[in-house]
Amino acid sequence: ILNVEQSPQSLHVQEGDSTNFTCSFPSSNFYALHWYRWETAKSPEALFVMTLNGDEKKKGRISATLNTKEGYSYLYIKGSQPEDSATYLCAFLSRDDKIIFGKGTRLHILP
Amino acid sequence: SAVISQKPSRDICQRGTSLTIQCQVDSQVTMMFWYRQQPGQSLTLIATANQGSEATYESGFVIDKFPISRPNLTFSTLTVSNLSPEDSSIYLCSAGRGQLQETQYFGPGTRLLVL
Numbered sequence: 532i533l534n535v536e537q538s539p540q541s542l543h544v545q546e547g548d549s550t551n552f553t554c555s556f557p558s559s560n561f562y563a564l565h566w567y568r569w570e571t572a573k574s575p576e577a578l579f580v581m582t583l584n585g586d587e588k589k590k591g592r593i594s595a596t597l598n599t600k601e602g603y604s605y606l607y608i609k610g611s612q613p614e615d616s617a618t619y620l621c622a623f624l625s626r627d628d629k630i631i632f633g634k635g636t637r638l639h640i641l642p
Numbered sequence: 643s644a645v646i647s648q649k650p651s652r653d654i655c656q657r658g659t660s661l662t663i664q665c666q667v668d669s670q671v672t673m674m675f676w677y678r679q680q681p682g683q684s685l686t687l688i689a690t691a692n693q694g695s696e697a698t699y700e701s702g703f704v705i706d707k708f709p710i711s712r713p714n715l716t717f718s719t720l721t722v723s724n725l726s727p728e729d730s731s732i733y734l735c736s737a738g739r740g741q742l743q744e745t746q747y748f749g750p751g752t753r754l755l756v757l
């Protein structure tokens with residue numbers, strides 16, 4: 532059974548601090564890893580599509596790394612702002628067209 | 643990118659009834675998908691909505707319970723039939739210009755509570 536784990540489940544961070552969280556996924560049959568941000572009452576928004584081992588992607592203050600050999604990806608947020616409060620989802624995509632989401636990391640930015 | 647709207651945004655239904663959710667995309671897309679997120683669980687793919695042919699269902703999901711239509715490249719519906727409290731979930735549609743592995747654009751979701 533394919534399993535994608537995200538940790539921590541929930542995180543409180545002071546505004547201005549940096550933070551990171553993890554997505555663990557199967558290291559076999561890997562095709563891609565997606566990161567999404569899902570704010571309450573809004574649509575999940577795509578952040579990154581990562582495909583190559585060692586990939587590093589950046590979008591403003593948010594960046595992500597990928598290690599397909601050991602099956603993990605980190606998402607980093609630098610200088611957290613209130614608008615970063617959301618649930619961050621990762622999704623593992625396999626070569627045989629399966630998509631498995633993690634349960635997400637719920638990030639709360641404290642003023 | 644693509645902008646996706648869903649109707650209704652939320653509903654409360656009695657057990658044994660059905661709910662049809664509509665998904666509209668602002669441009670033609672190749673792929674449309676339907677997901678469910680039960681309380682405390684991950685987003686789970688229900689099916690791929692194929693234009694002009696029957697949907698492709700994931701393991702554990704069947705057409706009788708989740709009939710799907712996709713009459714054109716911008717619109718799809720998901721019906722959740724014979725509702726039970728276990729069907730209380732958020733249902734999301736998504737769209738993509740390529741295969742499942744490509745970036746997906748999501749709707750805002752439909753929150754369903756079954757009493």
